[in-house]
Amino acid sequence: MNAPRLPWQTLAPVQYKSLVAVSMASAKSSLGPVLVELIQTRVSQINGCAYCVDMHVRDLRKAGESWKRLNLLSTWREVPYVFTAKEQAALAWAESLTNLPAGFSDRNAEFEALRAHFTEQEIVELSWTVASINAWNRMAIGMHEPVGDTPLE
Template identity: 60%
Template sequence: MNTAPRLPWTEISPKPYQAMAAVGATTAKSSLGTILMELVKTRVSQLNGCAFCVDMHVRDLRKQGESWQRINSLCTWRETGLYSARERAALQWAEALTRLPDGHDSHDASFGALKDHFSDQEIVELSWTVAQINAWNRMAVGMRAPVAEKDIA
């Protein structure tokens, strides 16, 4: 399997890259909390098969003190009791926005679950976070961003 990067996309087109980074800096200031946002980014990256982003966000979760058990169980979050109702609502919404071809009718239930745990401001910030990680995933997968071997944190 060829894992060589395709293009130096951040150098070829730095302005969109910088704009995306600025969006990330803005959403990072959200009241959602770092752990929740990193769980969402990791889960979306898992769904999109983005090795670079999964690696990065798992490392960020570990730096925030997240346990290996919760990280390893993220792909099966529905089958475990390891996640709060708030986290579950956010993960369900993130999956709904990532898997758009699965049907829009089911989004009402996902959105309703959000309303029990998040303010309108937080729902919009969560949605921006999901939209942004989906865009990052598409660039990293498309340009074949490499995963560098690093020590486990």
């Protein structure tokens, strides 16, 4: 197992603790822990963050999430019967905010789909969850945060 490039948590403790605080707020948000973890896992898959995928899949398994849903998360659009309409709207929004194009992109369709399932507060909480996991992914990837060697159960 490799060590991180730099002790990033201790070199910038204010930023690190601030990001931890945002993540803790997301975990306690009105979205519910399973939806938050699904979003964090999907965004981490998109960004290729092995450390975060491993961590959030483990958290989902501890919460009772099935292997079937975890295995199909990256292909959720192909299996709409596996994920609720609310989860699909959240996943589409998370992907939209994660895959920002170089030019202007209209996200009205994804945003309007959210309105059918989420309150305004929940939409903002969801957006903060996406923003924070993208930040974690970039730090973990950039600093080479190693994946633990604990086997999955």
